[in-house]
């Protein structure tokens with residue numbers, strides 16, 4: 001039933017590689033902004049219980065004595081940043097568990113637990129990939145933003161810029177320049193990771209090649225490597241162009 | 252006129268400013284000297300709203316722009332008030348992704364657009380924005396010529412020497428026409444030859460009767476440019492007077508030791 005000629009295999013693999021590309025581009029488009037959102041969340045300084053710090057009971061004397069238990073608790077709760085805590089918890093879970101496992105979770109849990117099965121396998125894969133990559137991207141963004149010298153913010157502030165202007169007119173471009181190299185790494189990894197989607201039966205290229213190998217035809221499996229190589233070559237060229245575009249100045 | 256009353260600032264347990272009072276008349280140049288850690292930078296940062304003093308009051312031309320005992324100012328008011336001051340940093344802090352010219356026009360353009368919007372109640376048209384940009388650019392070019400950077404306007408900061416970068420930073424601060432321009436050791440990151448070109452610019456600003464506060468370790472320069480000198484030690488003003496008084500006739504042993512040291 002499977003046509004083992006070179007042309008037939010190539011066409012078949014190429015068609016299924018379309019699934020990898022679809023997953024790649026959709027993940028990229030969605031995870032880049034979502035990552036920024038998570039990054040802002042994890043840097044949020046919002047402290048809803050800040051008023052507790054102002055209570056007399058929260059006052060800690062500077063006299064070297066051990067502070068009272070209530071004061072310590074009030075200070076801890078007053079300093080609590082819920083948005084940052086939630087975002088960092090999410091990032092910790094997503095980065096601390098295998099993407100493979102996350103694919104299973106997204107695919108099976110809605111159906112098993114909430115009786116709302118995800119209709120298409122591609123949607124499930126996309127959700128898992130977007131969340132996973134947004135978590136990684138958010139940490140790269142955060143590293144970039146936190147590595148900015150304080151002097152840049154201060155110079156912009158002293159010139160009367162609003163916080164939004166400081167970020168968009170002064171900080172953002174410099175951060176982008178800094179994060180292009182680590183982002184390039186992640187993006188190239190994403191190209192290869194798309195093949196993981198086969199574990200929930202997304203008909204991507206390795207899945208297609210496995211149909212041949214389980215029928216005794218092994219070479220298409222190895223042949224898939226060429227598709228990844230060529231595409232990643234193109235991706236690398238584009239990323240190098242982007243890096244060059246920022247090369248006109250030095251930080 | 253700038254009036255500063257009883258500015259106090261602590262970082263955790265360490266009290267860095269222990270009650271600073273001074274007045275500065277329009278067109279005067281105040282030079283602040285003092286050993287490392289005496290609180291000079293913290294004072295300038297407080298004037299520029301980069302630090303919030305724990306106590307004290309700052310008044311410019313009769314208008315209270317900071318009062319620690321009053322409720323905290325909104326960001327918008329704070330932003331308005333800080334424009335009374337300009338600050339030139341030791342490390343220049345130019346924006347690396349913009350040309351020298353853009354560094355000077357950027358903030359001014361944003362402010363002019365904002366002002367126009369507040370006046371007319373709507374966003375300026377594209378044509379009007381271009382006009383504003385043109386006006387800001389004209390002003391920036393003039394300022395850059397004044398600091399001797401007419402040849403470098405379209406270069407990026409990394410292509411400039413330290414002295415040129417600092418002169419660009421001065422032009423950038425001047426673009427917003429602050430009432431008081433502050434310098435925090437503007438030459439201490441520079442080689443001696445480059446120091447002179449920056450000091451020359453500051454001297455020329457004095458000739459234009461600009462009100463300035465200069466923190467510096469260049470005693471020679473300080474004695475020439477200053478109308479008044481403040482010697483800070485340990486978070487307080489130890490001595491204050493004309494350059495002749497402070498440099499020629501130091502009273503406290505701390506100032507004597509400091510001057511002997513910096514020769």
Ligand SMILES: Nc1ncnc2c1ncn2[C@@H]1O[C@H](COP(=O)(O)OP(=O)(O)OP(=O)(O)O)[C@@H](O)[C@H]1O
Nearest residue numbers: 262263265267285286287288289290291292293294
């Ligand atoms: N953000 C901060 N947090 C904690 N301590 C600080 C902070 N900023 C300054 N200090 C401390 O305040 C004191 C005064 O610092 P400041 O920078 O104002 O001194 P300075 O007179 O400018 O010294 P220098 O001549 O070395 O520039 C120093 O002891 C410094 O360690």
Ligand SMILES: [Mg+2]
Nearest residue numbers: 291292293435
């Ligand atoms: Mg200092």
